[in-house]
Amino acid sequence: MYTSFLNDLSSILDSSAICCHANMAHYTSFKAGGHADILLFISDEQQLQTSLALLKSYHFPYMIIGNGTNLLVKDTGYPGILIRFSNENIAPAINDTIIEAHAGTSLSTLSQSAASAGLGGLEFLSGIPGTIGGAIYMNAGAYGGEIKDVLSHVQVLQPNGSKTTLPAENLGFSYRTSLFQSNSNIILRAAFQTTFASPASIYNKMNSFNALRREKQPLDYPSAGSTFKRPPGHYAGQLIEQCGLKGRGVGGAKVSEKHAGFIINYNRATAQDILDTIDMVSRAVLKTFDIQLEPEVQILG
Template sequence: MKFPVEKLPNIEFKMDEPLSKYTFTKTGGNADVLAFPKTREELVEIVNTARENDIEITVIGNASNLIIKDGGIRGIVIILPNFHNISVHDNEVTAEAGATIINTTIEAQKAGLTGIEFAAGIPGSVGGAVFMNAGAYGGEIKDVFDSAEVLLPNGQIKTFSHDEMDFYYRHSIIQENGGIVISGTFKLNSGDKEAIQAEMDRVNELRRSKQPLEYPSCGSVFRRPPNHFTGPLIIKAGLQGKIIGGAQVSKKHAGFIVNINHATATDYMNLIHLIQRTIKEKFDVDLHTEVRIIGEDKKL
């Protein structure tokens, strides 16, 4: 069943929209319906209408650590670029789900608040970062998280505390309860603005020097396996630089897969599976994906 967009004439929808326009990999099939709510009320209307019509909802954030398969996504896809406000109150920064983590760290620095510098280069949205418990360079969202407003599948908005989020490596309770993050609040400490900026600059330089930012990618593809580092395993297996279709194991950082020539999501998936099989055969190590993979395979 198609989402009845005619019942919500004031909300922006795009029909049969290529999701490759919204992902960092520049891959992904079409959404049956893509919605751009501007307010909480519109978001609640979409969720309630989908529930009443038994239509599946998928939310994508900045799609920086996401692969959408080439068959696209059925039901309705919601994206929240209009939810981008960031505010500072005392030692807390509250950011709406569609705001970027990068802009959130910038606002914290302007206010002389420290603790979230580790996230200065993470390209995701606040909603996605909370959903995934995003992390980098020794820090994770859970380290600075205070609370989040979440729209539940029943249409109710609930505030989740830190203890209710069930945070662990790249996990939060939102992955299980079907909720949609509306905003996140982060509790920080007072600090020196220049020192905070210096740490953000250091983190960003590390990212620029080590990661293949010059190509589209989905960020770090695999979780770190116990007692191993993923990149060196892939290098030892002789897979760095390996190409399938338009996707390549990055020559700069073997833990990344980059789009070098009009890659498809299927190219990404085939390369991921090859890496997993090879690492298992050569080293008896199971590699599990960190990147979120959603959608349907393309029908032949």
């Protein structure tokens, strides 16, 4: 089915950037789930554009991913092509208080670069293990900040293959939501508005946020962070804990004893174990509190 496509693709990408029948447990932070028919590792915008044009000419389903820290691929796999768009080799560019970076840059690299240049405001992002692209798509946030608060503008690749720059105000952000969840634009680059601050005060903030994470979150186990979105007026973790579900789960997945908002893969869970645990938790919270939880983790396949 993919023979001719792979043949054409070999003139665009090195063979090391093409993985057939890719085990997505290796590329997602849940460390569970099925295979993608093909996984491409792309770091360069031009290669991304050319590969996408080829892909579209074959009409294969595809999706862009970042670090896979908010993804669960079903055990039956993803029937199509996943493109891992990441790049840690291009340092963010700084112009006065604006810092601009490739969408595949990790949030920790972004916030470290800002900190070492004495640019504050991005500290809350430093412990989120995703890329800039994934974080903008999700409007990721922590400790009172959301990425929308510090984003200035993005450069995107539109479905028609052209690039355009969009200001943050036009990106339909709200809690864990952005316009990117309802269009097929791919985020290529992003620029952030920071403020001058002393590197020492920035590192202090980052260190205290990250110490809080280590204290409160089950970072020793594979997960996708908070499994559910926060229902209006509540915290998902508190509701789950009040249902007595800490430590309860299905197969190798369970609600973390350390933080009930996290479902963890503690013993070789399948994606179905995780999905069944999500279902069990959702039903219990609905029954007890009449509140419908909505998963934050993106489910593929």
